[in-house]
Amino acid sequence: MNSKLLFYILKRVFLAILTVWVVITVTFFVMHAVPGGPFMSEKAISASAQAALEAKYGLDKPLLEQYFTYLKDIITKFDFGPSLKQRGRMVIDIIGDGMKTSAKLGIIAAALAGISGIVLGSVAALRRNKLIDKVIMVITTAFVSMPSFIMGSLLLVLFAITWAILPANGATSGGLILPIVTLSLYPMAYITRLTRSSMLDVLGQDYIRTAKAKGVSGPKIIFGHALKNSLIPVITYFGPMLAYIVTGSLVVERIFAVPGIGRAFVSSITNRDYPMVMGTTIVLAVLIVVMNLISDILYKVVDPRINLE
Amino acid sequence: MDKKFTMHVDLDSFIPATGEEKEYMVQMRPSSTFFRDGMKRLLKNKVATVSLIIILIITISSLIIPAFWPYSYENMLGVKPGKPVDASYNNLAPFEYGKTEQAQIEAGKKVFPHIFGTDSSGRDYFIRVVYGTRISLVVGFFASIIVLIIGMTIGSIAGYFGGKVDLIIMRIVDIIYSLPDMLMVILLASVLKLTLGPVLEGTALEKIGSNIISLFIVFGVLYWVSMSRLIRGQILSLREQEYVLASQASGAKGGWIIRKHLLPNCISVVIISTALQIPNAIFTESYLSFLGLGVNAPMPSLGSLASDALNGLSSYPYRMVIPALVISLIVLSLNLFGDGLRDAFDPKLRN
Numbered sequence: 070m071n072s073k074l075l076f077y078i079l080k081r082v083f084l085a086i087l088t089v090w091v092v093i094t095v096t097f098f099v100m101h102a103v104p105g106g107p108f109m110s111e112k113a114i115s116a117s118a119q120a121a122l123e124a125k126y127g128l129d130k131p132l133l134e135q136y137f138t139y140l141k142d143i144i145t146k147f148d149f150g151p152s153l154k155q156r157g158r159m160v161i162d163i164i165g166d167g168m169k170t171s172a173k174l175g176i177i178a179a180a181l182a183g184i185s186g187i188v189l190g191s192v193a194a195l196r197r198n199k200l201i202d203k204v205i206m207v208i209t210t211a212f213v214s215m216p217s218f219i220m221g222s223l224l225l226v227l228f229a230i231t232w233a234i235l236p237a238n239g240a241t242s243g244g245l246i247l248p249i250v251t252l253s254l255y256p257m258a259y260i261t262r263l264t265r266s267s268m269l270d271v272l273g274q275d276y277i278r279t280a281k282a283k284g285v286s287g288p289k290i291i292f293g294h295a296l297k298n299s300l301i302p303v304i305t306y307f308g309p310m311l312a313y314i315v316t317g318s319l320v321v322e323r324i325f326a327v328p329g330i331g332r333a334f335v336s337s338i339t340n341r342d343y344p345m346v347m348g349t350t351i352v353l354a355v356l357i358v359v360m361n362l363i364s365d366i367l368y369k370v371v372d373p374r375i376n377l378e
Numbered sequence: 379m380d381k382k383f384t385m386h387v388d389l390d391s392f393i394p395a396t397g398e399e400k401e402y403m404v405q406m407r408p409s410s411t412f413f414r415d416g417m418k419r420l421l422k423n424k425v426a427t428v429s430l431i432i433i434l435i436i437t438i439s440s441l442i443i444p445a446f447w448p449y450s451y452e453n454m455l456g457v458k459p460g461k462p463v464d465a466s467y468n469n470l471a472p473f474e475y476g477k478t479e480q481a482q483i484e485a486g487k488k489v490f491p492h493i494f495g496t497d498s499s500g501r502d503y504f505i506r507v508v509y510g511t512r513i514s515l516v517v518g519f520f521a522s523i524i525v526l527i528i529g530m531t532i533g534s535i536a537g538y539f540g541g542k543v544d545l546i547i548m549r550i551v552d553i554i555y556s557l558p559d560m561l562m563v564i565l566l567a568s569v570l571k572l573t574l575g576p577v578l579e580g581t582a583l584e585k586i587g588s589n590i591i592s593l594f595i596v597f598g599v600l601y602w603v604s605m606s607r608l609i610r611g612q613i614l615s616l617r618e619q620e621y622v623l624a625s626q627a628s629g630a631k632g633g634w635i636i637r638k639h640l641l642p643n644c645i646s647v648v649i650i651s652t653a654l655q656i657p658n659a660i661f662t663e664s665y666l667s668f669l670g671l672g673v674n675a676p677m678p679s680l681g682s683l684a685s686d687a688l689n690g691l692s693s694y695p696y697r698m699v700i701p702a703l704v705i706s707l708i709v710l711s712l713n714l715f716g717d718g719l720r721d722a723f724d725p726k727l728r729n
Binding site: 084085087088091092095096099100102103210211213214215216217218219222223225226230231312315316319320323324335338339346350353354357358361 | 560561572681687688692
């Protein structure tokens, strides 16, 4: 590993830490700018009870002190405080519970998108301008323009209501099939297009012609020479793909009633569970920032031709 | 002297050309401007032309139809002042009529049909879809204009002045760029919705609704970064051109050079990326509306219509399918048109 690469990695890690800090700070101050405070929607309560509640949650202290306590608790013990609406539960526990389902959903969707996207993209590139290439490109163009909530609703109407072959409720067994497919279609379409264009680029290179001239067989050229190099741009998409899956899962979990982190987040926004909103935002943001960091660094490590600007 | 020798000069070749001959030599093709060239290329692109026609049809009909349609988007047909609520108007299927309308038809009067039926509160669904389309288009358009103005200002300042100014601005851009945008949008939208409501009360902006204003603010705060990056890059290369040096030599100030020389030269890049920003904004608006953070009720947007349809999905799937199709159609044709625009006006950008 050369010093230039090391410097690049350090710079990116520093930027990532800075980003996470900005997210925490913005989240904290934005949430505390809301008028009325977290107990506004409660039934009319006496002033003393209000004061007792605020003292219990530390809301009576100066804002800056609250901020530093919050920051310290997150860094030292991953503590986002107690949930305001689900009494007696810590935010981090609720997030942990939701994460189990959501992680399963997200990882399977990402794997499905990655594998099918690469396969379809390669097929389209190898059969360029044939019927199958055109069909793949038309379908992927349509999928790329469809917001996730529309995709989810349409799949729900078709598969769970009109044909009734798959369960609509994400909490039942087999209920995750539709949410997974919904989440994976957009990244799959994107990866297909990415793979196709970079595969076409690679197939036009001199070393592929050399391999052909030496009499290397077709499949060996693709798997031995072309595929590896044409996957490099795909690596950069893994960060954005995770961000898509995280934000997509907010609506997809709502549509299919999946008991995951996305649904918990949306409902905590509607019933103003501030610590929950802040905690979830921060956890998901860290996840996205870290994935972006990894995919960017991996991109530079894998391809030494890329200059480190 | 009829016979010519080999070395003899042929005087006939030196007779002045007639007018007819001169006309023959004139170039037939009139000179063309950059814009006309681009339009020609754009219209040759069938996909882009069809997309443009679809966008125009959708836009014009969303502007015109509400003017003559007999129903309005907020009018609950079953609710008449001084009378009990007539529930027969709720959840009508397409081309069905409510009780009093039925009676009118039997009496021989003509009643305008509910093409898409009515929703669960007895509001004509067709006009809600039309109105929702209008809201989505307006939000998308103005959000992109806001992004354009902020991004262009900051990007051109960073690009022209360079040095420390550039460094500071670009570090801020880097941080905003690496923020997870959707999460921040949701956070800001959910908070602004609560904070802006009381502030706007009584002002002219109240009619637009706190949610749409907060949507614009969110766009202004978060989405200018990629536009400003793009413009900065353009300006960086343009400011090294000789005409800028000439302008500086004759005493022009920074702002003048940016406005008169640099921005007009990156106008095609700006138009293209604004065009591609519009579907993005429509997408974000419908996403937020779907989560309940979009336009204020009873105003519909395509996202909130889809979100409302989720509750009665098993009985009225068409209420989900219609706004879904309209959004997809708008986003798809805007994207394809933007691609066509890029191919026509900036061949350098093509990958």
